[in-house]
Amino acid sequence: MKTFLILGGGTGGTMVANKMSHHLDPAEWKIIVVDENENHYYQPGFLFIPFGIYSPADVVKPKRDFYPQNVEFVLSKIEMIEPDQNRVKLEKGKRTITYDTLVIATGSRIAPGETPGLLDNGWHKNVFDFYTIEGATALSRFLKFWKGGRLVLNVAEMPIKCPVAPLEFLFLADWFFHERGIRDDVEIIFATPLPGAFTKPRASSILGDMLEGKNIKIEADFNIMEVDHTQKAIRSYDEREIPFDLLVSIPTNMGSEVIERSGMGDELSFVPTDKHTLRSKKWENVWVIGDAGNTPTSKAGSVAHFMLDVIVENILRQMEGLEPLAKFDGHANCFIESGFDKGILIDFNYDVEPLPGKYPLPGFGPFSLLKESAANHWGKMTFRWVYWNMLLKGEEMPFESQMSMAGKWK
Amino acid sequence: MTNPILENVEFDDDGFMIDPNAWTAEIGEAIAAREELPLTDRHWVVINFARQEFDANDEAPTLRRITKTTDVDTKELYKLFPGGPAKKAAMVAGLGKPTGCI
Incomplete structure (x- = not known):
């Protein structure tokens, strides 16, 4: 009996488990998923919690509900991965699993401890993250009674999980304060290490104009050095200082601690991964899906989804003694909530930046690329259902894994 | 007035070398001079490391x-590199403009 081991049972791990269970003969292969957390969070939903659009209950379901029956789920912390020995040590029952094929889907996490002062007295009092259920919920309680002041949103360091989420937060905050009638009492500042609103030029300029139109100021090239709680200010390495009443932070994102413990990660604990084949750069039978790896694309669920077909095909090829062939092109697409029941959609890959156009059907849509529309907003809101009911199961979706230029305008 | 060392070196619109493999320490010095950045031993720790990593x-x-x-x-x-160390160090080390992550 051979073992197909998946570490991490979130978006990537669940999709791989579902897809592989159709391909592997149960008489020959055993599929095991290990995760230390029982809950599956719909992470795109965290964005809506601070503004009371979603409640915590709207974004959580038991992980077990999403694995096929022939998959063994082990709820345990992972102590150590020993890829040279093809084995993984678990905390629970001190169990050791020896594997034939390993898929790493341990994701990424916020590491607020990387920024001096961020975790001091104000953490979850007037300094919040919204990338965890705890942070998003604490922030919703704060915002409920906030009378206004200076809101600073800071991205500590790239890369981050879902690079558009900070922009969405700003757009939704603008809308939220409008609705409450206190927009004039809130100053909104976006302090980012990037030279502009986004990483890619076309999108950066369009999104930058939108921020300006909503009277949100960008403090670009801002690399945070420290948070000073007594002065209520953040400071950058080039000695700029921004005072805040409310600081919303997207802290440094890092890979899982077990990756670091096992000596498998880069300086941010992401696993070095071949960006086209999705195989570990070091171990032939180790594969990496989603934000656990260092592939230079968005650390988002849509990317994990687009990686799925490639990684599965390459794993199956390897099992037949063939070299990996399928190529991941870095395809990502993201709905960007822009407030007032509108949204934007962007679609891009390693080589092609987000461009205007229609998606997924060229000329028709129904979604508009790089442009605000009500349909895009409804796409985003419907996506939660699609996520739970189709995406996690690895079902066919109405769009291709490889990005297409059809329907895009240069 | 262009430094003669840089005359046959190709740059993109932002002043980054197009072919990192054509870089030499002299070219690095010349780019730094163009950027009005006098280089010290500490700069070279960073530049050499960047080259080594690139290789x-x-x-x-x-x-x-x-x-x-x-x-x-x-x-x-x-x-050492005022105005954005990632960009400036890459520029002097003859490496392309950092793409930044996505």
Whole structure:
């Protein structure tokens, strides 16, 4: 009996488990998923919690509900991965699993401890993250009674999980304060290490104009050095200082601690991964899906989804003694909530930046690329259902894994 | 007045070398002079490390990798390369403009 081991049972791990269970003969292969957390969070939903659009209950379901029956789920912390020995040590029952094929889907996490002062007295009092259920919920309680002041949103360091989420937060905050009638009492500042609103030029300029139109100021090239709680200010390495009443932070994102413990990660604990084949750069039978790896694309669920077909095909090829062939092109697409029941959609890959156009059907849509529309907003809101009911199961979706230029305008 | 050393070197619109493999230490000095950045031994710690990383991995190291691997900390990096160490160090080391992550 051979073992197909998946570490991490979130978006990537669940999709791989579902897809592989159709391909592997149960008489020959055993599929095991290990995760230390029982809950599956719909992470795109965290964005809506601070503004009371979603409640915590709207974004959580038991992980077990999403694995096929022939998959063994082990709820345990992972102590150590020993890829040279093809084995993984678990905390629970001190169990050791020896594997034939390993898929790493341990994701990424916020590491607020990387920024001096961020975790001091104000953490979850007037300094919040919204990338965890705890942070998003604490922030919703704060915002409920906030009378206004200076809101600073800071991205500590790239890369981050879902690079558009900070922009969405700003757009939704603008809308939220409008609705409450206190927009004039809130100053909104976006302090980012990037030279502009986004990483890619076309999108950066369009999104930058939108921020300006909503009277949100960008403090670009801002690399945070420290948070000073007594002065209520953040400071950058080039000695700029921004005072805040409310600081919303997207802290440094890092890979899982077990990756670091096992000596498998880069300086941010992401696993070095071949960006086209999705195989570990070091171990032939180790594969990496989603934000656990260092592939230079968005650390988002849509990317994990687009990686799925490639990684599965390459794993199956390897099992037949063939070299990996399928190529991941870095395809990502993201709905960007822009407030007032509108949204934007962007679609891009390693080589092609987000461009205007229609998606997924060229000329028709129904979604508009790089442009605000009500349909895009409804796409985003419907996506939660699609996520739970189709995406996690690895079902066919109405769009291709490889990005297409059809329907895009240069 | 262009430095003669840079005359046959190709640059993109932002002043980054197009072919990193054509880089030499003299070219590095000349780019730094163009940017009005006098180089010290500490600059060279960073530049040499960036070159070494590029040779090994085909990409410029991130700031975090520089500060984790060399004895130059982030604060010093900003002092050495005012106006954005990632960009400036890559420019002097003849590496392409850092793409930034996505």
